[in-house]
Amino acid sequence: MKNYVLITGASGGIGFCFAKVFAEKGYNLILVARSKDKLDSIKKELEANYSVIVNIYDIDLTSSMAVQEVYDYIKRKSLVVDILVNNAGFGEFNAFLDSEWHRQKNLIDLNITALVEMTYLFGQDMKKRKYGKIINLSSIAAFSAGPYMSLYYASKSFVLSFSEALSEELKGTGVSVTALCPGPTSTDFEKNANMDNSAMFSKFKTSNAEDVARAGFNAAMKGKSIKYYGSMTYVFNIITRCFPRRVGRNLAKKMDSSEGKY
Template sequence: MPRFALITGASSGIGLALAEALARRGQALILVARQRDALDSIACELSQRFGVEVLFRVCDLSEPLQLSGLLHELEQNGLHIELLVNNAGIGSSGAFLDQDWSREQELLELNVLALARLCHGIGALMARQGGGQILNVASVVGLLPGPWMSSYYASKAFVLHFSEGLREELKGRGIKVSVLCPGPTRTAFFRNASMDIAKIDGGKLMMSAEEVAFLTVKALRRAPAIIIPGWRNRLMAAGLSFLPRWAMRKLAGRLNRTALSL
């Protein structure tokens, strides 16, 4: 029976790049996202290019009933999942009180609750199967508060701290937990969040999703607690530790306001 890596948010961006990087190394995959046509095409392409088994499941993870259905199906089918990649997530930007609450709720359901639910459900499967590995995707912005993107920054702080806590809890059950904290990455995230990252740095410091995926998959062999791809991002993360909290708030708020033209 093949051992699968299950990747959420696998139809684009970092999730798609991770799927390709893992397939290149011979890893069988289960791809999860909302877009059936995109998943079908990606699964066929990766299977043909790399000769690995690629399954896909269409699921809106922000909908609790769909998520429960996915977990039930995985358990009933007895699929052996050796790696869970919780990559699915969305962002929102602008003043919190001016946001439509349904969008904020969707963000919290997907970025926080769905991720925790998958760790709980698939983590239990891994424990029964003798072990596994979990990679949760956070962000370097999880290291600081983020005015005008308050919910998004806070959701990534949850992912960071939750993952570190799980790492200690689950190591005795043979499950390794790592958290990925990429910096700005060339994906559709900024466009979907109505942000113009070019107003901040012209995109010069941004990494490609493929670069992030390559460095991440390479690091997964060591299973470190925190993966920060790229020396600039590691330098930035280290520098933040010297700033007082009020300075972090001011810096992040200024950058976000600039990107939003506020």
């Protein structure tokens, strides 16, 4: 039996950077994403550059049995997941009632349901072995309500709260849970979320995805329950703690909108 790091949403952005960081450290990988072509390319790159084994599994985690399929695949191959990185997720800038329901449902299924099920299945195995680490990707969006991105902000608040609670529950078990909360980061997120011209990405300095992944790696290795990354994240966290909630949601609306015009 070989021990592995399982990373969801590994075909690009922060997920791919997590794969690189763990490969550099000598960890074998199981990479999960929708695009088989991208996963094949990443597998070749990482195995060529690092002395690691890379398994790939292409699947859409929004489908009802997807997480169970991934879990069963790993069991069939007699692989052991020591570290789970729940990175897969997406957002969309649109008024909730003007958006298509299937998009909103997919967001819930990916950002929340898949993450929770992954954590439950692999977390139980970790607890039995008395060792494991889970990294859940939250966001600066966790600190406030987000008009025009209502479900995305709510999903990241859920991830932060869930991760904090689980971290406390698992103290003394050998299993740690880390919520990684980056600010705006240079990935394809803004393009996929229709936020190319948002003030968040056009007026503020974005973080490098690999730097975010390294920060998450280091925090998990130290057993930290929360890792904030980026100056904007620290500032926004302070604002939302020190001022009425309406200040945070109005600021979020301005930052997320086109050039801050709302």
